[in-house]
Amino acid sequence: MIGLSKIFPPPAFLTMPCIGVDISDTSLKYISFKPSSKQGGDRVLDLWGDIDIPTGIVNRGQVIDPTKLVAVLKEFKTATNAEFIRVSLPEERAYLFETSIKRGTPLKEIRSLLEFRLEENVPIPSKDVFFDYMLLPGTSDKRSVEVAVAAYAKETIQQYYDSCVEAKLHPISFEVEAQAVARAAVPHDATGSTMLVDFGKTRTGIGIVYKDTLLYTSTIDIGGDMLSQALRKVLGSDVSEKELTQLKNTQGLVKGVDSSEIAETLLSTISVIKDELATRMQYWHLRNGGGDDRRITSIQLSGGSSNLKGLTTYLTESLKVPCVLANVWENSFDLNDVVPPIDKRHSFGYATAIGLALYQSS
DSSP: OOOOTTSSOOOTTOOSOOEEEEEOSSEEEEEEEEEOSSTTOOEEEEEEEEEEOOTTSEETTEESOHHHHHHHHHHHHHHHOOOEEEEEEOGGGOEEEEEEEETTOOHHHHHHHHHHHHHHHOSSOGGGEEEEEEEOSOOOOSSEEEEEEEEEEHHHHHHHHHHHHHTTOEEEEEEEHHHHHHHHHSOTTOOSEEEEEEEOSSOEEEEEEETTEEEEEEEESOOHHHHHHHHHHHHOTTOOHHHHHHHHHHTTTOOOTTTHHHHHHHHHHHHHHHHHHHHHHHHHHHHTTTOSTTOEEEEEEESGGGGOTTHHHHHHHHHSSOEEEOOTTTTTOOTTTOOOSSOHHHHGGGHHHHHHHHGGGO
C-alpha cells in the first residue's frame, strides 16, 4: 500500500506491532491490536482512545502550533506507553497521480524514474517532496504497468515527524488517511471502485479506492459542526452540542410530524455535500473513460458525523449508487466471533486509526 514508509525507513528489527495514530484538526484517535489467544482467531483490540486537540493547533492538516501538538502527543504517550506508531497524513495536503512505466523496469530504477514525473503532476519542486508508490496489479498491457504515486511536501511530513520525536515517539510510517480507511473497511474481493466518505467534525474527506489502492482524494469543507450551526439557527443558540447530536442521530433527515423542520434544515447542508460527491463521481468516471472496470460501485461512510439518521438512504437515492455505513472492523476480525469494546456509533470515527494499526498485520 502507499504508506510513505520509505520516507523514514525503520531498522529491520522495528517490525513489531505499532499503534495506529490518527491526528485530525480536533482529535487524536489511537488503536492497536494484539494476537488473539483463541485458536483460529486473528487479533483482538489491545489499546484504543480519543484525545481532544484544542482549536488552533492543527488547521486543515497543517500544524499551526507544534509545541501544543507535542503536548497532546505526550499525553497520548503517557496514556499508552507507546514507542512505535504509524501516523495518518491529512488528505487535503496529499498529491496523488497515476502513471505508467515499462514492464520489467528494475525496482531500483523505478523511484528515480518517478522523480522525473513529479514535476508534471505535483505543484511543488521535486526536491521539496516526499513520495511513495505502488504498482497496480492486474493490468492487461503486456508492455507497461500502472503506478499509483502519493506525494507530500517535505515540510508537511517534517512537522508531524518532529512533533512525534519531541514527544519521544518513533513514527515508523506515514499514510494518507483514506488509504488507511480502505485497509480497515473495504473487502479484499471488492469489485469496481469504492468511494470512501469520511464525514468528520470540521470537514468531509473523500477517497476513491481501486484494487486496494487509493487513487483519488479530495476534501469538502463541510462537517458535522455545520449541521449543528444550522440547527442552532432554528432551535436557538442555547441548545447543547449533546442535544444536537441526539437530534441528528435519532431524527436526522427523516421527516416526521414533529421533525420536518429539523430534516429540512439538515438537508440544506447535506445536499451541498451530495452535490460535491456527484461532481467528483462524474470526474472519476470521465477520467477513466466511462469504463465499467473502474466505475464506482459502492460508497462507504465513516467518520463521527456519519451517524446522521437517513444519510445512507438519501445518498443512495440521490447518487444511484449503494451507500452504506462502513464496517470499520471488516479486515480486523469477524463480528460474529468478536464483540469490540467500542460501540458501533463511535467506531466510525476510528476507521483511520484501525487501518493504520492493521498495516503490519495485513
